[in-house]
């Protein structure tokens with residue numbers, strides 16, 4: 001659509017805010033409690049400087065790399081997000097956008113679209129699981145994902161069910177029946193473009209999570225699935241090793257912040273980790289991921305692929321993360337804002353902005369490839385880093 005291009009992720013967010021009903025926008029903001037971690041994810045990138053050259057730079061710059069065995073055309077993947085009601089095409093639009101731009105996508109267990117449709121849109125799909133339900137039920141989900149053609153598994157292990165947000169949690173209904181629709185009518189009426197997009201597809205958000213259904217069962221509601229997860233005892237490292245073995249292919253542990261956990265994830269069979277604090281939606285007070293990255297990468301970088309997610313909003317953020325030890329990054333809110341602003345084209349727009357930003361940072365830094373970045377390319381002030389999990393600290 002003409003005029004729908006945006007020049008920064010910040011502008012995409014402004015448009016998303018104008019377009020989405022208040023509750024849906026709030027569910028994307030999502031940061032827990034006081035929002036300290038969510039804010040630090042952003043602030044910390046701003047504290048890092050870049051060290052540009054003025055002559056002798058490379059004429060052409062290369063961004064291609066591989067993650068969990070998948071070649072990607074830029075070091076940016078789309079992180080799994082279990083978000084409902086942003087756009088009628090939801091995760092399928094996100095997967096198509098990623099495919100169009102040559103990168104991979106993580107599909108949340110709490111997504112609104114079935115894995116089969118998402119893999120059809122992008123064969124480079126990693127399925128994401130939480131430790132929820134019995135081993136038998138988890139194994140059935142993995143089997144379905146495998147049969148659908150998912151090429152990797154992401155186990156997100158950092159959720160601690162924190163609740164309460166100082167800024168006020170959005171209202172999320174269990175399902176959209178007539179009563180709920182009437183209750184939400186005032187905020188939806190103020191967002192006619194969002195409603196029109198759904199009406200054009202003759203559907204309304206179902207608020208169900210089809211990938212959590214047991215074989216032969218209907219898709220549970222988000223809250224139904226969340227309840228099962230809350231009642232499941234947290235996984236042990238043996239459970240993590242069991243997951244890796246059950247999957248038997250590329251396996252990422254997402255949510256690692258401590259170097260002792262990073263080592264345990266590698267011991268348990270992870271082929272990749274993502275240094276992540278769930279975008280600040282989880283245990284508030286956890287430091288920014290970019291502060292924790294260098295120590296984690298140093299501890300395990302030769303054993304597993306190290307990714308980072310949290311706070312990436314521009315190409316130079318990606319370059320900073322790569323310079324400090326990440327092989328690639330994953331983005332969450334950045335593409336959700338793009339999706340809300342302009343559907344699939346909006347997600348492509350975000351990926352194009354990041355690609356352009358990475359390219360100009362590489363040019364400035366005199367690097368011909370993302371693989372050449374080193375810590376000397378960034379200016380890190382004293383006290384910036386955080387080392388979580390020093391040797392000798394007792395394991396839980």
Ligand SMILES: Cc1cc2nc3c(=O)[nH]c(=O)nc-3n(C[C@H](O)[C@H](O)[C@H](O)COP(=O)(O)O)c2cc1C
Pocket residue numbers: 027028029030041079080081082083108109110128156254276277278279280281309310311312330331332333334
């Ligand atoms: C609204 C929302 C929903 C999310 N849902 C999931 C999820 O279902 N599974 C998961 O592994 N991570 C989930 N995440 C975390 C993202 O995968 C990622 O770690 C985070 O968004 C990165 O931070 P950023 O948003 O600053 O890029 C979610 C994040 C947001 C903002």
